[in-house]
Amino acid sequence: MFAVLKTGGKQYKVQAGDVLRVEKLSAAAGDKVQFNDILMVGSTLGMPLVDGACVQAEVIDQIKADKVITYVKRRRKHSSQRTRGHRQQLTLLRVTDVLEKGADKTGVMAAVGARTAGAQKPATAAKPAKAEAAASVGTRPSNLLDAARDGQADDLKLISGVGPKLEELLHENGVYHFDQIAAWKKKEIEYMDDKLSFHGRIERDEWIKQAKELAKGKKD
Structure with missing residues (x-):
């Protein structure tokens, strides 16, 4: 069974066993993390998220992407040119489970971006339908x-x-x-x-x- 998850402003179609690279998460190699922003599971489409669904993964390593070279030119200043290199920090994951229900009961740490305040938090699934309706x-x-x-x-x-x-x-x-x-x-x-x-x-x-x-x- 496959799922479409959202993290770092991007969407990924995954299933158990897949290895993927996402924007850096606040987690160490060997940690198990859970993605709760699930847009689709199998044939179930979220509006916009699927209530109670999640994707669990194991962190393999913290890595860097290939270097991207950018050039900055300055007009009318002796044509000076500066070269800048950038390597995006990424987290390498292996998907272990895709769950349609029960995300709030797993106890697995939620996947949180490294830039997000409060680095590691307990897993928090999408709000149940009744709570969402109340809000x-x-x-x-x-x-x-x-x-x-x-x-x-x-x-x-x-x-x-x-x-x-x-x-x-x-x-x-x-x-x-x-x-x-x-x-x-x-x-x-x-x-x-x-x-x-x-x-x-x-x-x-x-x-x-x-x-x-x-x-x-x-x-x-």
Whole structure:
């Protein structure tokens, strides 16, 4: 089983036994670390993270990447030129386990970047759904889907204010049909507005009213 993890601003597709290099972690050779920012496990796609999933790995060594040479020129100063070399510090890992559930119960040290304050911390998995809901604004809609019904999504771009990029973002968050949007109440609108950083767009552009009319027209 494979997983897609995020660390150091990059994403890696891994499975047990893989050896990979990531930006330097605060860990020593032989330590076991756990990555909790998991974007995908097998066929399960996170929104944006998969709750309770993790990837565990063993630190093989702290290494440096190949030297990268950069040149700095100064115009109108006798064409002086300075050569600089840089070797990125990396951590070499071997993936040991990919877990779909139970990340918060393993007790394995969380993988923390060397630049992050508080070098080593106990493993902290993604917040459980109930805790996440409590911390979020509004209420998560109960009608979000993993995929469009019958594999055919409505053309959400028919809603004024929704372009191709917003439609893609809605799909990524489980919204494929007009009747889903039409059914949202105030708290659910607040949740989606905050979740997708729409800054009041849903109410400002009257998405609910438009979606109801489009859903009704589709039935007719």
